Amino acid sequence: MKHSLTLLAALIATPLAAQTGVDTAGAGVLIDQAVQHSEVMANLEYLTDVIGPRLTGSPAMKRANDWTEARFKAYGLASWQEAWEYGVAWERGEIAFRIESPFVRNLTAQSWAWTAGTGGKTRTGPVAMVDVSSPESLAVYQDKIRGSWLMLRAPSNIWNPDGPPMTAEDSAAMEAERAARMAAFRAAPADTSRAAREARRQFAVDRNYLLKNAGALGVLTDASKEYALMNMSGSAYSVSPLPNVVIAHEDYTLFSRLLERGMTPTVSGRVTNTIGTTPVTQWNTVAEIRGTEWPDEVVILGGHLDSWDLGTGTTDNATGSMVVMEAARAIIQSGLKPKRTMRFILFSGEEEGLLGSVAYAARHADAMDKVQAVLVLDNGTGMITGMALQGRDQDEQLWKDLLAPVASLGAGTVRSANKGGTDHLAFIPYGVPGWNFDQESRGYNHTHHSQVDTYDHAVPGDLIQASAVMAVTGYELANLPALLPRGPVTPVTPRTVLPPSPGLAAK
Numbered sequence: 001m002k003h004s005l006t007l008l009a010a011l012i013a014t015p016l017a018a019q020t021g022v023d024t025a026g027a028g029v030l031i032d033q034a035v036q037h038s039e040v041m042a043n044l045e046y047l048t049d050v051i052g053p054r055l056t057g058s059p060a061m062k063r064a065n066d067w068t069e070a071r072f073k074a075y076g077l078a079s080w081q082e083a084w085e086y087g088v089a090w091e092r093g094e095i096a097f098r099i100e101s102p103f104v105r106n107l108t109a110q111s112w113a114w115t116a117g118t119g120g121k122t123r124t125g126p127v128a129m130v131d132v133s134s135p136e137s138l139a140v141y142q143d144k145i146r147g148s149w150l151m152l153r154a155p156s157n158i159w160n161p162d163g164p165p166m167t168a169e170d171s172a173a174m175e176a177e178r179a180a181r182m183a184a185f186r187a188a189p190a191d192t193s194r195a196a197r198e199a200r201r202q203f204a205v206d207r208n209y210l211l212k213n214a215g216a217l218g219v220l221t222d223a224s225k226e227y228a229l230m231n232m233s234g235s236a237y238s239v240s241p242l243p244n245v246v247i248a249h250e251d252y253t254l255f256s257r258l259l260e261r262g263m264t265p266t267v268s269g270r271v272t273n274t275i276g277t278t279p280v281t282q283w284n285t286v287a288e289i290r291g292t293e294w295p296d297e298v299v300i301l302g303g304h305l306d307s308w309d310l311g312t313g314t315t316d317n318a319t320g321s322m323v324v325m326e327a328a329r330a331i332i333q334s335g336l337k338p339k340r341t342m343r344f345i346l347f348s349g350e351e352e353g354l355l356g357s358v359a360y361a362a363r364h365a366d367a368m369d370k371v372q373a374v375l376v377l378d379n380g381t382g383m384i385t386g387m388a389l390q391g392r393d394q395d396e397q398l399w400k401d402l403l404a405p406v407a408s409l410g411a412g413t414v415r416s417a418n419k420g421g422t423d424h425l426a427f428i429p430y431g432v433p434g435w436n437f438d439q440e441s442r443g444y445n446h447t448h449h450s451q452v453d454t455y456d457h458a459v460p461g462d463l464i465q466a467s468a469v470m471a472v473t474g475y476e477l478a479n480l481p482a483l484l485p486r487g488p489v490t491p492v493t494p495r496t497v498l499p500p501s502p503g504l505a506a507k
């Protein structure tokens, strides 16, 4: 892509900012590298079309680690892999679901990750909407559970994607409507005492074992997206012995309407999944350019290499990973020498709860006071629009200065907001300034975790722009005169996995 803004951005770049010490020298060279010599789409295509989806614990995840390490080395960086331990692997098998009455047709369905299959057998039964939010409600619905495919929640309210944007009032009204619909199935009001809350935590772990023992065929889960788009989640830390199958929102709402009409739809389904039995080793791919003046101080640029497995994990988050790799290429091939070390980390296990980044930060806890900043890209394919300050509003001017050389590329907006759900969060408890870039959405809520998270949804111009922004801002942070003030250090509580109550898992 030729970009006439390249020269302009370099020319209008502010000189050394007096107050924050941001030195924008080098930005023009980095933008030129990222725009004129980009390899981001070629790398993205290989990762997503050839290596494919990268489920944590899968052989493809390891292939992605090996390929990215080799790629970093080919660009001239030092690169290696760092191990951490994960629960068990899970392999998605075949699936076939049909509605059998009041009419017959195939259903769009996919297993929730780390859930069991039907043992290869076809299980046919009625669909029942039941409230199993407590032991008491499970007891009330005992007879309905046996031999049924279960819906545990009222359908999600989906905003028409072709309609006007949703307002806060729309959102509140839709949630109220959903709560009212579910209230019809509530067997017992929730006890809000502390003891009851503790009991519910254990019950949440036990529930699928109890449902299985009560004779349920499986759980049906609303994909909660339009146009039969699927949704995916799950973890080795919440393995389910009972099939849990995501079905299209349109079919979930069909079942809901039929039940409201007093009719009982019948469904047949067969699933074969394989749940591993022993813990597996996973790896983060790490690469770095040593700093010339303060090599023990580090700027980290990161994204997650793992993905869900229905599509090819392109916008979540092959795009972020390949932009991080492209920023590394642009910096090293520009010939610029950062004063601090720049480290590029492609995390694994993000989708199961930021596991790879949490393991990385814990392993390097002693070095966290030397980490200048962590910059993460993980909100899809869209161009970077700017930065959310993540509770560090004192850094507003810093970020305006850091983004000044790329403001003309559309990345100049700085706002006060906290962003959740991705790997920068793993570093913040250590006092490290951690940020996740704001991006254009480009349909991310559709592709995210769905079967259409594929290469054709990646936007080349946006990813080239994002590569330039990450390279420039990361390099500027590596050259700041001093380390940024630390944030508050808060205790990191190790993950505790509640086992099922004694006797349940063995049945």
Ligand SMILES: [Zn+2]
Residues within 6 Å of the ligand: 304, 316, 317, 350, 378, 422
């Ligand atoms: Zn992600």
